[in-house]
Amino acid sequence: MNLIQLRRPLQRAAVGGCQPLTPLVRTSSLAERFAQLRLDVASGNAAVEGRRYASVKAQGAYRLTNKKTIPKKMGAKKTGDQYVIPGNIIYKQRGTIWHPGENTIMGRDHTIHAAVAGYVKYYRDPARHPKRQYIGVVFDKSDTLPRPVGAPRKRKTGLVAGPRKVIEPIEPDAITASGIPLMVTRHEKVEVSATPEAVTAKAMTVEATEPASETPRKITEPSSVIAALLEERNRSRAIHDAKKRELRAKEEQELAERKSTRVFRLHENYAYRETNWELGRLIGDAGVVQGTEKTSSRKRKFRNRRRRKNAVYTKVKQGALDRVQRRIEYRQFVVAKRIERAAHAAEHKKKLAAKKAANRAKANAEARDKKVDA
Amino acid sequence: MPRSQQVARPIVRSLQQSCSAAVPQTRSIAARQFSSTASRNDEGTTQQPAASAPQRLSDIVTGSHWTPEQLEKLTSHTMGSRRRRAALATSSDIPFEQMPYQCFQEARKIVNEDRQEKVAKIIAETEKIKRIEAANASTFRGGESYKQKRLVSLRAYVEELKILADINDPLVKRRFEDGMGDMNKPIYRYLADRRWRAMDYKIIVQRINQFHIVPDLLPKFDPTMDVKMSFRGQPIRPGTTLNSRVTEVAPTLKMQVFDKGERLLSVVVLDADVPDLDLDTFTRRCHYLATNIPWDPTKKHLPLRQIGTPSFQTGGDLAVPWLPPFAQKGSPYHRLAIFILVHNANEKLDAAKLKQMYDGAGREHFSIKSLRDKFNLDIVGFNLFRSEWDENTAAVMERHGIPGADIEFKQQHFKSLKGPRKARGWEAKRQKPKYKSLWKYTKRIA
Incomplete structure (x- = not known):
């Protein structure tokens, strides 16, 4: 719309305001007076309205369907009171225009599905939510939703009875049809000799547990309290350490046994060998003994990670360290050499000086001799 | 004062206290056990703790919440942190309400005063109830209904006062939290209700x-x-x-x-x-x-x-x-x-x-x-x-001889609402006699 067209109503209003309300023309008859008072829509307000003509059709009348997009086919797929079976789509939508009510379920894309076989009902439930609209399914076509407050739900089982199938657990065969065992396990008992450390630990535990069973001593002065507590702390620490050592020894034993246990399986070529994954486990990652890693605690996890990293980078690190060592050695060598050279030079200088002195002395002596001769 | 002395101070002090226990106590203990509410005839039988003997660890053993073994474990001097054990070892003889903290004692005084106020109110309201009960209903402008309404509201007020009298008492709180509150008393019932509703x-x-x-x-x-x-x-x-x-x-x-x-x-x-x-x-x-x-x-x-x-x-x-x-x-x-x-x-x-x-x-x-x-x-x-x-x-x-274990329920099957679909494809089209020459390719496939 152009600007002039927009301005026109304002213009008109301004003009109307300036005009006196009572007409200046003297009217005689009552009819004429009424005619003056009447709002003359036809003639007066044409400018205010901004009249449009039938030569241009309403907006959107010529709109063509967009052929470049895929139609989403939203909307109601079932009308009210229509029969549905479980899983039928009742309404497809973007967002929750309709909410799932009784016996309906909402899908991942907000589609409303029927959960039971029955008749579709579109309804509102102000007791549940003041603004939402719901879709429900009822078993009787004559039922209405929402149900009265406090009325029990109407439910159908949707089940049919049949004989119960009893599934027997299948046990894997131990031998082949020809009577050969499918699997051979080779256990190896590993004896880890009891270290003297462990023995002492045991002794300590005995020693530690004995005084604990005593009745708490009578406390008379504060120093004795603190002394007792310190004593107790040391004792508990000793017990803890001994336990830890024992546990570690046991773990080592178990690990050794586990590592040496081999399971050989019968393969297609009638050879007994370990499976590939078992062989792979034997090798494991660098620095990791498979199956021994415990991630029970955070700290242990970090420790394991560090150990693994160390194992990988040990060589690199060692190389770097060696380089540094070599450099240090070279530097030391250079310094020593320099010192040696300096010492050598000093000695040489001294020697030269001595020689010079000797020469001078010689010359002096010769000169003196000459003098004497003269 | 060096740090070490600062740390040891409460222990030393409490030890000094326990040593001087033989001497008659100079500290004035609160006149009566704080939460031993006056026995009321409308309540059931309540066992009053002896007003003179303050609660000790040995008294707790008689409580119903924990078994003696559990209590033994809880109060043993060999368990817990060093600080806890030190505290237990040196302070087991100090009753809870005599804990030597000035702020605590001052606060107890204030709470005690408030309690006295509430008790006085209870007495006054109870007397008022008695008076109204004795009075003739015709003396009230509202008549019998007014009298009953008034009595109900007064009784409710008395109940409220009973709770308000004890609600701030640290001993009541402690006993309730230890599970040793006497449920015949309104305060413990009130506290239990509040905890449940939470x-x-x-x-x-x-x-x-x-x-x-x-x-x-x-x-x-x-x-x-x-x-x-x-x-x-x-x-x-x-x-x-x-x-x-x-x-x-x-x-x-x-x-x-x-x-x-x-x-x-x-x-x-x-x-x-x-x-x-x-x-x-x-x-x-x-x-x-x-x-x-x-x-x-x-x-x-x-x-x-x-x-x-x-x-x-x-x-x-x-x-x-x-x-x-x-x-x-x-x-x-x-x-x-x-x-x-x-x-x-x-x-x-x-x-x-x-x-x-x-x-x-x-x-x-x-x-x-x-x-x-x-x-x-x-x-x-x-x-x-x-x-x-x-x-x-x-x-x-x-x-238990219940039949029906041999039955299994399965989901009911519903027939699809869509009609049967016509066969489609090259072979389906050439099944008609018109394509008789091709039947060798279109019939009896696979």
């Missing part, structure tokens, strides 16, 4: 709504007492799905009522989801019904399996014995609801009649609503667990 009540209400107990079993329901359950000594949270071996024996209920006085209770356990294929609907089944169980705020545990046995102290009549919950294979989970009903006007029910009505075939199509209405009961407590088919159900059903 979380457990909310959970129960949520279970009632989310499991559709309202409106499936009752049109409306608001529990007013705390009901917790444990199977085989294991506390179970409301709504848990339990293995049928666990639920083979009846649970033990831990119940707490928050209003004073004796009353008679009935306990009902019902299955709200029994599939009835003939009618294609779900019905209810009674799994347990016991009645005439005397109960008061001091009672806590109710082992359902012991009700009806002569050795059971609490009493009560067993009308319908425990039937282990079971869910046949394929049926959706069964809601097992435990309802506690209180008898109106403390009327005893006829257990024999209940047995005749609800035992045997009467278990099926059980309705809690009709029981409530027929026998003038009020439903006050609720708890819930669920049951599903599991690996032990068949064995449990066999042990």
Whole structure:
């Protein structure tokens, strides 16, 4: 719309305001007076309205369907009171225009599905939510939703009875049809000799547990309290350490046994060998003994990670360290050499000086001799 | 003062105190035990702690909350951190209310003053009640109805004052938190109610709504007492799905009522989801019904399996014995609801009649609503667990002679609403006699 067209109503209003309300023309008859008072829509307000003509059709009348997009086919797929079976789509939508009510379920894309076989009902439930609209399914076509407050739900089982199938657990065969065992396990008992450390630990535990069973001593002065507590702390620490050592020894034993246990399986070529994954486990990652890693605690996890990293980078690190060592050695060598050279030079200088002195002395002596001769 | 001395100071001081215990105490102890409320005739029998002897560790041992062994462990000098052990070793003889903290003692004085004020008010209000009771109703402008209204509101006010008198007392708080509060006293009942409503009540209400107990079993329901359950000594949270071996024996209920006085209770356990294929609907089944169980705020545990046995102290009549919950294979989970009903006007029910009505075939199509209405009961407590088919159900059903373990439920199949589809494709098109020459390619393929 152009600007002039927009301005026109304002213009008109301004003009109307300036005009006196009572007409200046003297009217005689009552009819004429009424005619003056009447709002003359036809003639007066044409400018205010901004009249449009039938030569241009309403907006959107010529709109063509967009052929470049895929139609989403939203909307109601079932009308009210229509029969549905479980899983039928009742309404497809973007967002929750309709909410799932009784016996309906909402899908991942907000589609409303029927959960039971029955008749579709579109309804509102102000007791549940003041603004939402719901879709429900009822078993009787004559039922209405929402149900009265406090009325029990109407439910159908949707089940049919049949004989119960009893599934027997299948046990894997131990031998082949020809009577050969499918699997051979080779256990190896590993004896880890009891270290003297462990023995002492045991002794300590005995020693530690004995005084604990005593009745708490009578406390008379504060120093004795603190002394007792310190004593107790040391004792508990000793017990803890001994336990830890024992546990570690046991773990080592178990690990050794586990590592040496081999399971050989019968393969297609009638050879007994370990499976590939078992062989792979034997090798494991660098620095990791498979199956021994415990991630029970955070700290242990970090420790394991560090150990693994160390194992990988040990060589690199060692190389770097060696380089540094070599450099240090070279530097030391250079310094020593320099010192040696300096010492050598000093000695040489001294020697030269001595020689010079000797020469001078010689010359002096010769000169003196000459003098004497003269 | 060096740090080490600072640390050791309280210990040294308390030791000095304990050494000088032989000398008559100079510190004036509060005149009376703070929370030993005056005995009131409207309350049940309350055991008053001796006013002169302050509470000691050895006194706690007599409490009912912990066993002596547990207490021994809790108060032993060999457990806990060094700081705790030091504190325990050096301060076991100091009673709680004599703790040597100035702020604590000053605060106790203020609380004590407030209490005196409240007690005076209680006395005044009680006298006012007596006066009004004695007065003729015609002397009031509102007449008899006004008099009754006034009495009710005054009594409520007195109850409120009773709670306000003790609510700030640290000893009351301590005793309540230790589980040694005397539930005959209004303050402990009030505290227990408040604690229950803080979380457990909310959970129960949520279970009632989310499991559709309202409106499936009752049109409306608001529990007013705390009901917790444990199977085989294991506390179970409301709504848990339990293995049928666990639920083979009846649970033990831990119940707490928050209003004073004796009353008679009935306990009902019902299955709200029994599939009835003939009618294609779900019905209810009674799994347990016991009645005439005397109960008061001091009672806590109710082992359902012991009700009806002569050795059971609490009493009560067993009308319908425990039937282990079971869910046949394929049926959706069964809601097992435990309802506690209180008898109106403390009327005893006829257990024999209940047995005749609800035992045997009467278990099926059980309705809690009709029981409530027929026998003038009020439903006050609720708890819930669920049951599903599991690996032990068949064995449990066999042990208890329950038929139906050989049945499996399957989802009903509904025929598609779409019509049959016409065969499509090259071969389908050339099945007609028009293409007889091609039949060798189009018929009897594969």
